[in-house]
């Protein structure tokens with residue numbers, strides 16, 4: 001989830017969305033250097049207090065040249081300003097209404113540098129396991145979430161990786177910002193088509209998939 005931070009040179013700007021109890025936060029803090037800025041957006045006040053007390057205040061004292069800002073607010077309207085090189089998102093989208101998921105991704109892409117990277121994850125097989133115990137509406141919601149994830153990955157040169165070392169096993173998804181997605185498409189020979197026609201087709205498909213959601 002945090003691997004790409006180390007490969008960026010110069011002062012980095014990193015955003016973590018939904019840090020919760022802070023497992024990714026700890027890994028991010030270990031990678032930060034003087035001049036970097038790290039912002040966290042967490043909706044839950046108790047998690048915010050805990051993150052501040054257990055991780056952030058001590059880190060700020062030890063690393064006064066790293067700018068660390070915690071926003072206790074929903075990412076949809078948190079007072080954060082981009083652009084960020086990397087966004088690490090721990091939100092459990094399979095529990096979210098599809099409309100909120102789309103709103104959150106729109107906000108995150110608006111905050112991401114065109115050459116940046118957005119990473120999120122889900123537990124492997126979660127939709128397959130949840131489907132049978134959900135009603136018809138619940139299954140339709142999971143289907144829309146799955147379709148939206150696929151359309152994001154098509155449009156943003158998504159890469160996925162199964163992490164068996166995690167318990168339960170998880171899948172990480174890396175999405176590229178606008179420029180990085182275009183560069184990736186042209187390197188892979190799908191160049192102009194992926195950068196323009198295919199992006200348009202993907203948004204058309206996404207609109208069709210989510211009509212009425």
Ligand SMILES: C[S@@+](CC[C@H](N)C(=O)[O-])C[C@H]1O[C@@H](n2cnc3c(N)ncnc32)[C@H](O)[C@@H]1O
Nearest residue numbers: 018019020021022041042043044074075090091
């Ligand atoms: C799966 S949990 C935490 C993940 C974290 N990696 C962990 O293991 O503790 C997701 C977190 O996102 C937060 N969250 C949910 N909706 C949010 C939103 N709209 N904006 C910001 N944070 C949100 C929750 O409060 C929760 O702490």
